[in-house]
Amino acid sequence: MATVKPDRFSIDNQLLARLSDLKSAKLAYREACLLLARQPDDEERKHAVAVLEAEIKVHEMAIERLEAAKLAQAEADSEQAKADRINTARAAAEAAAAASARIRATLDRLVDAFETTIGPALAELEALHRERASQAWAVATGTLGRAAASRSANAISRLAGQDPVASALITLLVRSGLGRVGPSLAPYVSVGAPAGGVGTPAEALERFDAQAKNLDAFLAETIESATRPQPATTEE
Known part of the structure; x- marks a missing residue:
């Protein structure tokens, strides 16, 4: 049986990748801040901290967008599932109505058979x-x-x-x-x-x-x- 390959561009996979990148950026930012604390006037270290701060902000904004997209997708899936359930219920109601009509026709045949034969x-x-x-x-x-x-x-x-x-x-x-066989006639008929x-x-x-x-x-x-x-x- 063939296995289904995961979609690396799915919202869940993108969100996991962004969370992993955010974690890595925060670790690097912590180290950069420690280095800057040792040499506060070092322009290169200041720049490294600023770059990491910007990267963290980009990841956080991307995560917010992905979470919003995931929520929207979940709501859409929920609405679709609800629509599917309603469609299934409508089909079942139509089948029940058709069965009722066939039951009536069968009863009509039985009534005719009992009354006339x-x-x-x-x-x-x-x-x-x-x-x-x-x-x-x-x-x-x-x-x-x-x-x-x-x-x-x-x-x-x-x-x-x-x-x-x-x-x-x-x-x-x-x-x-x-x-x-058929409807129970108990307790009237046995x-x-x-x-x-x-x-x-x-x-x-x-x-x-x-x-x-x-x-x-x-x-x-x-x-x-x-x-x-x-x-x-x-x-x-």
Whole structure:
């Protein structure tokens, strides 16, 4: 990786150079003053002191200018940094507004799906379940009589019950991430998988198909049993 060479003309480097030169000039000035103190009338030594005094003044003035320039640069950098932060904040605000618009569009799609598809489909499922259970019970009572049908109530409830459909719906909810992916719905809605897991939607639908097949077989057997000739009974 290439290294960045320092800028020897930068304000910081110029300031360091001037401070170093000022320190050297002050040391030389001190020595020149000591020499002049020994020979106060020596014109050459007077001149050396005057030259060093002028040099020190030049360095001090240069340092003042550099410090002022450094302060101005710092203020400019601060203003630029502030402007950069504001620009970043504006970009973030625009992104947040865009996200809000997309969230609204997504909610609109979900509202439409629930109101026009999912909600009516759930209501239809409930009505169809009641219809199927009612018709299965009608088959049992019409062929077996109420007393015998009551003894078959558990079988009818199991074969015409909602468990396979409920399992399929739970599978879809869990696999869609409802309650886990997206906004938290707690504490109002909690969707969790049963202890044995939910499997796949295909497996849940297979369980429903098996239940429906068993119900059809049970009702067909019930009707067939009712149509079989009953053995005649003789009175003693």
